[in-house]
Amino acid sequence: xxxxxxxxxxxxxxxxxxxxxxxxxxxxxxxxxxxxxxxxxxxxxxxxxxxxxxxxxxxxxxxxxxxxxxxxxxxxxxxxxxxxxxxxxxxxxxxxxxxxxxxxxxxxxxxxxxxxx
Amino acid sequence: xxxxxxxxxxxxxxxxxxxxxxxxxxxxxxxxxxxxxxxxxxxxxxxxxxxxxxxxxxxxxxxxxxxxxxxxxxxxxxxxxxxxxxxxxxxxxxxxxxxxxxxxxxxxxxxx
Numbered sequence: 001x002x003x004x005x006x007x008x009x010x011x012x013x014x015x016x017x018x019x020x021x022x023x024x025x026x027x028x029x030x031x032x033x034x035x036x037x038x039x040x041x042x043x044x045x046x047x048x049x050x051x052x053x054x055x056x057x058x059x060x061x062x063x064x065x066x067x068x069x070x071x072x073x074x075x076x077x078x079x080x081x082x083x084x085x086x087x088x089x090x091x092x093x094x095x096x097x098x099x100x101x102x103x104x105x106x107x108x109x110x111x112x113x114x115x116x117x
Numbered sequence: 118x119x120x121x122x123x124x125x126x127x128x129x130x131x132x133x134x135x136x137x138x139x140x141x142x143x144x145x146x147x148x149x150x151x152x153x154x155x156x157x158x159x160x161x162x163x164x165x166x167x168x169x170x171x172x173x174x175x176x177x178x179x180x181x182x183x184x185x186x187x188x189x190x191x192x193x194x195x196x197x198x199x200x201x202x203x204x205x206x207x208x209x210x211x212x213x214x215x216x217x218x219x220x221x222x223x224x225x226x227x228x229x
Contacts, residue, residue, distance in 0.1 A: 045209055047218040059216040095165055102154030102213030103171035110165055
C-alpha cells in the first residue's frame with residue numbers, strides 16, 4: 001500500500017535551517033509529482049511547494065521562495081524540503097503528498113517544525 | 118493566486134440530518150485540458166487530511182456514497198446526505214487547476 005513517512009522536524013531558532021525528508025513506498029515514486037503542504041497550529045492547510053515527477057520543474061509559495069528548496073531522489077524514493085532562514089511563521093506540521101492529476105491523493109502523517117527563540 | 122472561499126465556517130448538524138458546504142473560487146477552475154480540478158478533503162484532529170472527492174464530483178473508492186460533490190466553473194458544493202458521528206472534523210476545498218494550489222479556510226462540522 002502507498003506510504004509516505006516524513007522525518008527531520010524539530011525545534012530550531014529563527015534564521016537557522018532544517019531539512020525534511022519524506023520516504024515513499026508502495027507506488028512508482030518516479031511517476032508522480034510530489035508536494036509539501038503545511039499547517040500552522042490550529043490553522044488551515046497551506047500549500048508550500050511541488051516538484052515534477054522527474055525533478056525537472058518546481059513551484060513555491062511566494063513566502064518561501066528563495067528560502068526553501070524542494071528536491072527528490074528517485075533512486076531512493078525520497079522527497080526533501082530544505083528550509084533555510086526559518087521564521088516563526090514557518091512553524092507547523094509539514095505534510096508530503098502525492099499528486100495524482102490535480103488531486104493530492106495520499107498524505108503522510110506529517111513532521112512538526114517549531115521555529116522559536 | 119486563486120482564492121478559495123468556503124461557507125459556512127462552522128456547521129452544527131444533528132446526526133442523520135443533511136449537511137452542505139459551499140466553496141467559491143476567485144476565478145474559473147476549468148483547466149485548459151477541459152477538466153476542473155476541484156477537490157474536497159476531510160481532516161480529523163491530529164490526523165492528516167483525507168481526500169474525499171476529486172474533479173468536482175468523483176468519490177474516492179473508500180468514501181461512502183452519502184458524500185457527493187457538485188458545481189461548475191467557480192461555484193461548488195459538498196453535500197452529506199445523512200451525517201454520521203465519524204463525519205465530524207474540518208472539510209477543505211482545494212483547487213489543483215493551477216499553481217500555487219490553494220485551499221479554502223476550512224469548514225468545521227460538529228454534531229448538534
